[in-house]
Amino acid sequence: MRKIVFLRHGDTENPAHNVSDHDRALLPGGVEEAKLVGSQILLKNPAINLIITSSARRACETAYVVASQLNYPKEKVIIEDNLYNANLSKIFGVINKIDDQYDSVILVGHNPGFTDCSNEISAVRDISLATCNYCIIEFDCEWSLVKKGSGKLLFKCDT
Secondary structure (H helix, E strand, O other), X not given: OEEEEEEEOOOEOOXXXXXXXXXXXXXXXXXXXXXXXXXXXXXXXXXXXXXXXXXXXXXXHHHHHHHHHXXXXXXXXXXXXXXXXXXHHHHHHHHHOOOOOOOEEEEEEOOOHHHHHHHHHHOOOOOOOOOOOEEEEEEOOOHHHOOOOOEEEEEEEOO
16 A cells, blocks of 8 residues: 655745745744654654655755654655646646655645645545645555545544
8 A cells, every 4th residue: 555645835934025935934833833743744654755845945844844753864855846836737747656666655745736636636525734734645556546536535634
């Protein structure tokens, strides 16, 4: 069985005129949220063997904090431009290209794409990923075969 943790980035600074959306940083509270979520994921799914994050600064910072909580090497976090503000097609494209040697993956990214994809993959319609919320979805297929309705929701954190 394979698992994906869909994790939305932590709380971030408001958009400013001199900072692009892509370059917005986590707030101190967002860092603390990410630490807590990393600890929770460690208890629920300790065998994470791949972390892929959007290239946005806030997503990378979230991924690095969570990786630290999981004792996952920061330098092994994969930065994927296609997860930045991605739609369903782009997210499925990233998932379908994951090497089958990995069976437990965290994807760090953004709404509305992550909420939409979580609902589509699991055929559940009540997942809503606020900042630093996550869900865990399980699959009984190769990554290349993941599609709408192919997963089963195991857990959702929607505080």
